[in-house]
Amino acid sequence: MPGAGTDKTKRWAATAGPVVILVEPQLAENVGTTARAMANFGLERLRLVNPREDPLSARAPAAASGADRVLEGAERFNDLEGAISDCTLVLAATAREHDQAKPVIGPEQAASEMAPRIAAGETVAVVFGRERNGLENDEVGLADRILTLPVNPAFASLNLAQAVLIVGYEWFKRKTAGALPFRMPEKSAPASKQQLLAFFADLERELEKVEFFRPAEKRETMVINLRNIFLRMQATQQDIRTLHGVVLA
Amino acid sequence: MPGAGTDKTKRWAATAGPVVILVEPQLAENVGTTARAMANFGLERLRLVNPREDPLSARAPAAASGADRVLEGAERFNDLEGAISDCTLVLAATAREHDQAKPVIGPEQAASEMAPRIAAGETVAVVFGRERNGLENDEVGLADRILTLPVNPAFASLNLAQAVLIVGYEWFKRKTAGALPFRMPEKSAPASKQQLLAFFADLERELEKVEFFRPAEKRETMVINLRNIFLRMQATQQDIRTLHGVVLA
Numbered sequence: 001m002p003g004a005g006t007d008k009t010k011r012w013a014a015t016a017g018p019v020v021i022l023v024e025p026q027l028a029e030n031v032g033t034t035a036r037a038m039a040n041f042g043l044e045r046l047r048l049v050n051p052r053e054d055p056l057s058a059r060a061p062a063a064a065s066g067a068d069r070v071l072e073g074a075e076r077f078n079d080l081e082g083a084i085s086d087c088t089l090v091l092a093a094t095a096r097e098h099d100q101a102k103p104v105i106g107p108e109q110a111a112s113e114m115a116p117r118i119a120a121g122e123t124v125a126v127v128f129g130r131e132r133n134g135l136e137n138d139e140v141g142l143a144d145r146i147l148t149l150p151v152n153p154a155f156a157s158l159n160l161a162q163a164v165l166i167v168g169y170e171w172f173k174r175k176t177a178g179a180l181p182f183r184m185p186e187k188s189a190p191a192s193k194q195q196l197l198a199f200f201a202d203l204e205r206e207l208e209k210v211e212f213f214r215p216a217e218k219r220e221t222m223v224i225n226l227r228n229i230f231l232r233m234q235a236t237q238q239d240i241r242t243l244h245g246v247v248l249a
Numbered sequence: 250m251p252g253a254g255t256d257k258t259k260r261w262a263a264t265a266g267p268v269v270i271l272v273e274p275q276l277a278e279n280v281g282t283t284a285r286a287m288a289n290f291g292l293e294r295l296r297l298v299n300p301r302e303d304p305l306s307a308r309a310p311a312a313a314s315g316a317d318r319v320l321e322g323a324e325r326f327n328d329l330e331g332a333i334s335d336c337t338l339v340l341a342a343t344a345r346e347h348d349q350a351k352p353v354i355g356p357e358q359a360a361s362e363m364a365p366r367i368a369a370g371e372t373v374a375v376v377f378g379r380e381r382n383g384l385e386n387d388e389v390g391l392a393d394r395i396l397t398l399p400v401n402p403a404f405a406s407l408n409l410a411q412a413v414l415i416v417g418y419e420w421f422k423r424k425t426a427g428a429l430p431f432r433m434p435e436k437s438a439p440a441s442k443q444q445l446l447a448f449f450a451d452l453e454r455e456l457e458k459v460e461f462f463r464p465a466e467k468r469e470t471m472v473i474n475l476r477n478i479f480l481r482m483q484a485t486q487q488d489i490r491t492l493h494g495v496v497l498a
Binding site: 036037039040041042067095097099100101102103104105106108146148149150151152153155156157158161162165166169172173176178179180181182183184185187236239 | 285286288289290291316344346348349350351352353354355357395397398399400401402404405406407410411414415418421422425427428429430431432433434436485488
């Protein structure tokens, strides 16, 4: 998201995560953007099967925007069999139906299935295919699961880094139980009813002065409605001090 | 994801969704990739506040890879106030802590909060800031909620289209209840116990012939363990026919 970059003062978030395997990536730039997407969600282990361009060429690290650590640690393999040999669970990411008798899962379920395996020290991989035409049937055939995304069927084409981004997002969300990097500052405790009632008293007295509560038979309803507006706010002590100041002014 | 593109034979998935507002996007290319990310998750309504480049210039539609429909329908505004005037709920997407007394939510909760409002016919918007420095404090001040992503704090920089992608993904996942574009083909019903027991009988007879079950006192345990391997598979009728053929061969 705009507005924040690499921050070397902060701890890299995740310790263990799935290995990301790219099969025959065509452009170094896409390897770079994939590394960046991995870094966003704390994934570190990248494996490249027979990359068509040198992933450490000028374009890849530039596209990675500082995720050099992922790129520099990338391992290379000549074939997918070699890249998955130490893995116990392999997911093949594909947007195409390969018509294989293999469970098809989404990114959220993928995270759920990978988490206990990785926590137990197993090596788990998600395999992504070529930019242009994805994974071959025999490559999907090596996997335990097919991983696909819920997408608009009329517009199902995600680029490589974006597919990795979403898989990484669901992984990280699960790993951190959805914890966000910051929350609403809590500078002030909730207002007590005593403070609220004092505010209502002054508000209603000022409104009496300007003859707001007319006609008289509607006064009670008007007061209740007005109080409910402020009660729905779940106001803090500071909120009521501010509003009280407004009324007295 | 690689391997699938725009498919005009398929129905555009979503009917109503949040409006995406980009405040002063600097590069037409980023407007294009944002339109593509929106299209992936069935979002159609794009609003641009004071874009720095013409979003319909050559580079934007190219980057959008066919999401021209989103780009061509984009509305332009001179300020954010104008872009949100018909909205009833506005979320400001930001990676920075703005220190404002406003609830901070993630993309999943954003989808939950937006869904009933949109279903009720309200216009809801998610506002994204400039590529370089995000949203200004006063712009965040116009929103009802702050939307931020769970990201690696040491590497929190997502590009504009990727932030939109994840918000769109959670929206679409909720809207479609996580339905995936395809599932495992179910060509064969689960095997009956009768079929399994016939398979076990032949398997065990063949293994007797090659004196597999030695020593004799371990025979019972070996049979149980072997049967459990096949029982864990939750095999289909076709699976057992195939394995039965293997044994008889």
